[in-house]
Amino acid sequence: MTKPTWDAIFAKQQWGRYPSEMVVREVMSWKKRQCPWGGPDRLPALDLGCGGGAHAMFLAENGFEVTAMDSSREALHQTEKNCLRRGLDDYVRYVEMDYIANPIAWQHYHCPSVTLDWLSLAHAPAEHAERVMREHLFHLQRMGIYIVGLFGKATSPATFEGRPPCPLWTRGGVEGIAQVIVKDAPGCKYRIEEQAYTRNGDLTQIFCLVFSKD
């Protein structure tokens, strides 16, 4: 059987229409701590593997200027259509780029306050994860957060039907990689949140790894 590509998936369906509850909670509580009185300026955010744009739109609606990056033209096209429909187009830049294969992806954005990678790096072979996370943590602005969503090992195989395959993580594995990364990144910390939900009887377990920089 051939592997489904993201372009083929997005040509057939809308992916992830709503932002993840964990992302909403992390971003909004970070924002409340950093900007308790709001502020006139939009903050820079980066949405890696933005898919159909659910998180890019959530960020644009909540005071961020977003760079939405994806290697799938179809996905970016959906993001753009959705942003236009919601009147958010002025606050979102669309960048077609494979940020895992391309070591200069960072040249397309400038020091985000919030970097989000929700279930995108999750699909890359685990050996790329450490390098990519290091890179994006390095380019994060001081006081910023970098949120990564990874699939946990308890996830039912049925969850991945129709998706490209992806490695499954244990809490220990996520903890291990995060420790190694922050050890070489002065002023950086991490914590891990976990979410599990059942849809049509199939379990999805997600580890949310949140890096922060002093």
Ligand SMILES: C[S@@+](CC[C@H](N)C(=O)[O-])C[C@H]1O[C@@H](n2cnc3c(N)ncnc32)[C@H](O)[C@@H]1O
């Ligand atoms: C499961 S979808 C998640 C989409 C979105 N983050 C969300 O939460 O709704 C994975 C997305 O990551 C993108 N993606 C996967 N590998 C990528 C890569 N190496 N570079 C850029 N985008 C990638 C896919 O095209 C797809 O849009």
